[in-house]
Every structure is written in structure tokens, then in C-alpha cells.
Amino acid sequence: MEQLNNIGASLDFYIFVSIALFSIGAIGVLTRKNMIVLLMCIELMLNAVNLLLVTFSTFFGNGEAQIFVFFIVVVAAAEATIGLSILIMAYRNSKSIDIEMFNKLNG
Amino acid sequence: MDAVIIIFITGLIGLFVGMLKKSELTLAVTSIGLIGGFISMFLINDYESIFSTYAGLTFSRTQQMFALLAIGLTLLAVLMGYVYYKEEDEHTADYYGLILFSLTGALCLIGFSNMFMFFLGLEILSIPIYVLVGIQKGNSLASEASVKYFFTGSFATAIMLFGIALIYGSTGSFDLNEIRMAIDMGMSHSPMLNIGVLMMMAAFMFKVGAVPFHFWGPDVYQGSSNAVMAYMASVVKLAALFAFVHLFNFTFNQLTPFVSGLVLFAIIVSLFLGYISALKQTSFRRMMAYSSIANTGFALFAVLNQQFGEASLWIFMIGYACSTVALVTINMIVEKDTDELTNWKGIGYSNPLIGITLVISLLSMSGIPPFTGFFGKYLLLSSAFANYLPFVVLAIIASLIGAYLYLRLMVISLSREGEGQKIKMTAIQALVLVLCLAGVLGGWLVLLIK
Numbered sequence: 001m002e003q004l005n006n007i008g009a010s011l012d013f014y015i016f017v018s019i020a021l022f023s024i025g026a027i028g029v030l031t032r033k034n035m036i037v038l039l040m041c042i043e044l045m046l047n048a049v050n051l052l053l054v055t056f057s058t059f060f061g062n063g064e065a066q067i068f069v070f071f072i073v074v075v076a077a078a079e080a081t082i083g084l085s086i087l088i089m090a091y092r093n094s095k096s097i098d099i100e101m102f103n104k105l106n107g
Numbered sequence: 108m109d110a111v112i113i114i115f116i117t118g119l120i121g122l123f124v125g126m127l128k129k130s131e132l133t134l135a136v137t138s139i140g141l142i143g144g145f146i147s148m149f150l151i152n153d154y155e156s157i158f159s160t161y162a163g164l165t166f167s168r169t170q171q172m173f174a175l176l177a178i179g180l181t182l183l184a185v186l187m188g189y190v191y192y193k194e195e196d197e198h199t200a201d202y203y204g205l206i207l208f209s210l211t212g213a214l215c216l217i218g219f220s221n222m223f224m225f226f227l228g229l230e231i232l233s234i235p236i237y238v239l240v241g242i243q244k245g246n247s248l249a250s251e252a253s254v255k256y257f258f259t260g261s262f263a264t265a266i267m268l269f270g271i272a273l274i275y276g277s278t279g280s281f282d283l284n285e286i287r288m289a290i291d292m293g294m295s296h297s298p299m300l301n302i303g304v305l306m307m308m309a310a311f312m313f314k315v316g317a318v319p320f321h322f323w324g325p326d327v328y329q330g331s332s333n334a335v336m337a338y339m340a341s342v343v344k345l346a347a348l349f350a351f352v353h354l355f356n357f358t359f360n361q362l363t364p365f366v367s368g369l370v371l372f373a374i375i376v377s378l379f380l381g382y383i384s385a386l387k388q389t390s391f392r393r394m395m396a397y398s399s400i401a402n403t404g405f406a407l408f409a410v411l412n413q414q415f416g417e418a419s420l421w422i423f424m425i426g427y428a429c430s431t432v433a434l435v436t437i438n439m440i441v442e443k444d445t446d447e448l449t450n451w452k453g454i455g456y457s458n459p460l461i462g463i464t465l466v467i468s469l470l471s472m473s474g475i476p477p478f479t480g481f482f483g484k485y486l487l488l489s490s491a492f493a494n495y496l497p498f499v500v501l502a503i504i505a506s507l508i509g510a511y512l513y514l515r516l517m518v519i520s521l522s523r524e525g526e527g528q529k530i531k532m533t534a535i536q537a538l539v540l541v542l543c544l545a546g547v548l549g550g551w552l553v554l555l556i557k
Contacts, residue, residue, distance in 0.1 A: 015276075022269055029262050038258055045265035052272040060279050065272075068223060068281065072268060075230045079261055082237050090254045093247040099258070102251040105326040 014055040021048035035090070035097045039083050046076045108164050109156050110148040110174065111214045114140060118207030125200020130193035134185070137203040141182045141210075148174050148214075163224040164215060169417045172553075173217045173349050176421065180341040180428050181210045187436045187539040188334025201242065206338060209235040213346035222271050222281040225350065229267070229314070232346055233260050236339060240331040252330020259323040263313035266306050273303030283358045290361045304359055308369065311354075314347040317403045318376040325384075328396035333439040333446075336392055340399050340435070341428035348420060352409045356416050370410050371498050377404030378505035385512050391438045391446040394512075395431065398472070401509060402427050405487060405502065412490035419490060422551060423483025429546030430468035430480060436539050437465055440532050448519060455521040457530050462521075464540045469517045471547045473510035479550035 021044060028041030050069045057065035091097055117140025124136050151166055166174060185206060192199045212231025219225040237260065241253025275281060277300040278289035294300055309320065316324040328336050355366055381401025388394040406423055409416035440461070441450045455462040471478035484506065488499050 022265075025265070026262075029258070035254070035258075042258075042261045042265055045262075046268065049265065049268040049272050052269070053275065056272065056276040059276075062279075064281055065275055068226075068271075068275075071223065071227060075227070078234055079230070079264075082234055083257055083261065086237060086241055086250070086253050086257050089241055089244055090250040093245070093250045099254070102254055104248060105251055105255075105329055 011055065011059055015052065018048045018052040018055065021045075021051065033098050033100055035087050035099055038099065039080060039087070042083075043076060043080065046072055108161055108218075110144040110151070110178070111164070111211055111218075113147055114144040114178070114207055114214065115211045117141070117144070118204045118211070121207065122200050122204045125204070128197070128199075130189070130199040133200050133203055134189050134193075137185055137207065138182065140207065141178055141185065145175060145178045145182070148178060163221050164218045165220050166218045169421070170218050170349075170353075172421055173345065173417075174214050176425060176428075177210065177213050177217060177342050177345055180345065180432065181206060181213075181338065183429075183432050183539055183542055184334065184338040184341060186535050187337055187432060187439065188332075189535050190533055191332060191334045191439065198242070202239070202334070205235040205239050205242075209239070209338075210342065213342055216346045216350045219350070220283055222275070222283075225354075226268065226271065228346075229350070230264065232343060233264070233314075236260075236335075236343060239335045239338075240327055242335070243332060246330075248330045249332075252327045255323050255330075256327045259313060259320075263310040263320070266313075267310035270303045270306030270308075270310065273299050273306065277303065283354075287358045287360075290359065295361045301362070301365065304362060304366070305369075307354070308366070311347070311351045312373060315344060315351060315403050315407075316400055317373045317407060318380050318400065319373070321377065321380075321400045321403075324400055325393045325396040328399075329390055329393045329446075331392075333392070333435050333442065336395070337432050337435040340395065340431045344399065344403065345424050345428060348403070348406050348409075348424070349417070351407075352416050352420055355410050356413045360413055367411055367495075370407055371495060374404045374407045375498060375501050375505075377401060377407070378502055379508075382505055382508040382512055386508070386515075389447055389449075391442075391448055391451070392435075394448070394516075395434065398509070398512065399431070401505065402472075405484060405506075408487040408491050408502070411495065412487075415486070415490055419483065419486035422479065422554065423487055425546055425550035425553075426471050426479030426481075426483045429543040429550065430472045433464050433468040433540055433543035433547070436536055436543070437461055440530055440536060448516070451516065451520045452522055452524050453520070454530070455517075456523075458532060460537055460540055461530075461532070464544050465520055466517060467544060467547055469513040473513040474506050475510075477551075479547050482551040482554065 025041045025045035029038055032038055050072055053065040053069050057063060094101055121133055121136050125133050151171055192202045209232055212228050215224050215228030216232055219228055237253060237257045240256050241249050243249040277297045278286045278294060280286055313320040378401050381397045385394050385397035406420055409420040438446060441454050443450055455465055471480035474481050474484045488502060492499050
């Protein structure tokens with residue numbers, strides 16, 4: 001009970017940290033050029049979501065959201081695997097991992 | 108639930124059958140699995156199974172209709188792609204396995220009743236598609252399309268998850284019914300809830316490919332193969348649109364004024380931008396991508412109609428998806444090295460079946476009665492008529508531009524210039540064309556049964 005009250009007092013703090021992490025990730029995705037950095041930024045966004053869910057879960061006192069976090073972790077792993085394979089394939093075709101090099105399709 | 112399990116296990120079996128390197132056998136196993144899934148989904152309310160008690164995945168009457176449509180369209184996409192897949196018999200099973208896994212996700216996304224199933228469905232639907240788009244390993248256009256789709260898709264997923272987390276934070280539940288009850292009890296002015304809904308909406312716009320988040324669509328469609336594009340333009344779009352409409356009509360329906368303004372903006376911009384950009388394209392797949400953006404705009408009218416939105420969307424999607432699959436099949440038959448529209452010259456005279464399917468699909472897409480496309484557009488627009496009259500008028504003007512686009516393609520394909528060219532069409536492709544034709548001509552008859 002003590003623990004819950006502590007969380008309640010600083011709930012805003014956790015939400016702000018999570019929003020900050022999410023924004024750093026989002027800005028990274030929108031501004032960076034290197035595809036590996038983009039993947040890392042997307043992972044950062046997903047981890048911000050995990051932090052937010054765990055915070056709310058502790059605040060409400062039910063474990064539902066913590067189960068959701070496990071799902072997100074598993075899916076993020078699958079996504080990272082697929083993302084790295086796609087990245088390797090793209091690198092073999094274009095010899096570059098700069099996202100700006102991929103401009104053949106347009107119009 | 109049984110249908111989902113049958114389809115998933117068929118995908119696994121198909122991967123093992125693929126080791127025998129007999130593409131006919133893989134096709135047969137996949138088709139039988141799909142037909143089995145279709146039957147079990149059709150009979151879902153008539154028998155009790157041990158899986159039917161799981162609450163996260165329940166199929167109401169409407170959801171059952173959407174699931175049947177998704178399975179049927181997948182069968183069409185699998186059959187039409189066979190000619191293309193069998194050329195590489197090393198990898199035939201990969202295509203079928205990935206398409207069936209993706210369909211598993213589509214069914215989860217259609218039958219979801221809490222956010223767990225929704226998120227898992229969306230991811231199981233998307234991840235195999237990232238792979239399928241880039242499956243031609245040596246092709247640099249395909250890898251570029253795959254990279255673009257992967258990054259935009261995962262970015263949208265992250266935004267969607269943050270929205271889900273904020274909605275959980277304000278309502279305290281992942282269950283759609285409980286979220287709806289919390290909103291009814293006066294949560295609708297909570298800023299956290301509204302920001303969460305806004306983020307989910309932005310991510311949905313990404314997934315269905317509506318303006319302002321449509322930019323990946325044309326690139327991805329052009330870079331992928333015809334067979335994969337037919338699946339993406341029909342089943343993926345159907346499942347994502349249904350989830351969008353279901354979530355916003357059923358759960359967030361108390362937030363209507365705030366939601367409807369944004370949706371109306373997306374509809375009108377999608378319609379005009381989609382059709383006008385499609386006019387200047389020379390690549391067939393790129394043109395179909397812009398046309399699909401515009402059709403998404405039409406389909407989003409279903410979000411504004413809480414009573415009959417889902418039923419109208421069903422009729423609209425059967426018309427749109429059958430026409431699209433038919434046109435992509437024809438493009439696959441006529442395609443030479445590139446998918447330029449000049450390949451289509453005179454194709455209407457080469458074979459009576461191709462000529463008839465082409466003309467009827469294009470008429471249905473332009474919204475001319477008595478084809479299914481007309482009834483879909485009519486139902487969607489008539490429900491919005493009372494409240495959003497100026498927007499309905501704008502939508503009709505946009506659909507005239509669309510009619511010009513489709514009739515222009517018809518003029519190209521019926522010109523006398525390229526007459527007499529020889530084309531090769533297999534029996535399976537002919538079967539797909541006949542089935543699509545049946546959908547375009549008779550899809551609206553479902554209205555009479557209801």
C-alpha cells in the first residue's frame with residue numbers, strides 16, 4: 001500500500017519521462033538518416049510505451065498492463081528481426097544504409 | 108476461433124509440404140485449408156467448440172461476414188498468384204505460408220474484443236507483409252519498397268501503442284466494453300483519453316493508407332509484385348478498415364464531434380488527392396495505389412454512420428476488392444517487363460473473358476449501376492446525406508474525376524491500335540476472373556438476403 005501511494009504521488013513524473021522517451025524516439029525516426037539508428041529509435045518508442053503501461057498498471061493495482069508489456073516485448077523482438085533482415089537485403093542491393101538513398105520509387 | 112486455428116495450422120503444414128518442391132501440392136493444401144477455414148467460419152454459430160469460449164475473439168454476425176470476405180479474397184489472391192509463385196518452386200511455400208499467417212492476423216483484427224487481440228492481430232497482419240513486399244531478393248525496387256513499408260509501419264505501430272497506453276491510463280481497462288462504459292460515464296472530456304484516441308486515429312490512417320499518411324502506399328504497391336499487391340489492396344485494407352470502423356463506431360462513439368471533423372477532412376483530401384494524382388500516372392500499380400487511396404476515402408464514410416456503417420462498408424469492399432483483384436490479374440497477364448499502362452492497348456479484344464471482366468470491373472469502380480461498386484457508394488453516401496451534405500456533394504464530384512480515370516483505362520484497353528496481340532492465360536487465372544466477375548455482379552444480392 002505504501003508503495004502504491006508513492007507511485008501515486010509521482011505518477012506525473014513517470015508519465016513525463018515516458019513522453020520524453022517517446023518524443024526522442026519519434027524525432028529520431030523523422031530526422032535521422034541511418035537505418036540502424038531508425039530501428040533503435042523505434043525500439044525506444046516501444047520502450048516508452050512499456051514504461052507508461054507499467055506505471056499505469058502499478059497505479060491501478062492490476063496486472064493486466066504488465067501482461068501487455070510482455071506481448072509488446074515479443075512483438076518488438078519479431079519486428080527487430082524482420083527489420084534487420086530487410087536492412088541486410090537492402091544493403092546488398094544498394095550498398096548503403098542511408099535512408100535517403102532509397103529514392104528510385106517516386107512520382 | 109476455429110477458423111483462425113485451421114488457417115494458421117494450414118500455413119505451418121504448407122511450409123513442410125513446400126519441402127517436396129511440388130508447387131501444385133502446396134497450392135492444393137493451401138486452398139483446402141482456406142476452404143476449411145471458410146466453412147468453419149460460416150458455421151461458427153451452429154456448433155460448440157472448445158475454443159469458442161475465449162472472450163478476446165468473438166465473431167458477431169457482421170464480423171463473421173467480414174471474416175468470410177477476408178478468407179474468400181485471400182483464396183482469390185492465392186490462386187491468382189500461383190502462376191507467379193510456381194516459377195520459383197524453391198520458395199513457393201514461403202509465399203503461401205506468409206499469406207496464411209497474415210490472414211490469421213486479419214481474422215484476429217476482425218474479431219477482436221479487447222486491445223490485446225487488436226494489437227496482436229495488427230502485428231500478425233503486418234509483419235508477414237513486410238517480408239512479402241521484399242521477397243524478390245535481387246530486385247532493388249522491391250527492397251526499397253520493403254524498407255519504406257517497414258519503417259512507416261513500425262512507426263505507426265509505436266504511435267498506436269502509445270495511444271492504447273493512454274486510453275488504458277484514462278479508463279483503466281483494455282476491454283472494449285469497459286472502455287465504452289468508462290467513456291459513457293463522463294470520461295469523454297479527459298485530455299488523456301482524447302490524445303490517446305487521436306494517436307490511434309493517426310496510426311489507423313497510416314495502416315489504411317488515407318491522406319495525410321498515405322505517402323508509403325504508391326511506392327510500396329509499385330515495388331511489390333502483382334500477387335502480393337492484390338493481397339495488400341484487398342485483405343489488408345479490408346481488415347484495417349473494419350478495425351477502424353468497429354473501434355470508432357462501437358467504442359469511441361461518444362466522441363463523435365471531435366472524431367467526425369478529422370475523418371471528414373481525411374475523406375475529402377483522400378478522394379481528391381487520390382484521383383487527381385492517379386490521372387498522371389503511367390505505371391499501372393502506382394495508379395491502382397492512388398485509386399485505392401481514393402477508395403479508402405469513400406470507405407471512411409462508414410466511420411460517420413454508427414448504425415449501418417459496417418454493413419455498408421462490407422458491400423463497398425466486396426465491390427472494390429473484387430474489381431481490384433480482377434484488374435491486377437489482368438495486369439499480371441499483360442505485363443511484359445514493366446507495368447506501364449501502354450501494355451494494356453487493345454487487350455480488351457484479345458479474349459472475351461478478359462474484355463468482359465475488364466469493362467465490368469471498371470464500370471463498377473466508377474460507380475455505375477447495377478454493379479456492386481454503385482451500391483457500396485450509394486449506401487455509404489446516403490447515410491451521410493442528412494448530416495454532412497456539402498461533403499457528400501464534394502465526394503460525388505471527386506467520384507466523377509474517378510469515373511474519368513477508370514473510363515480512360517477502358518479506352519486504352521479497347522483501342523484498336525494494339526489489336527490482335529497474343530496473350531497467355533492459364534485456367535486458374537480464368538477461374539479467378541470468373542469469381543471476381545461474380546463478386547462484382549452479384550455482391551449486392553447479399554442486401555436482399557439481410
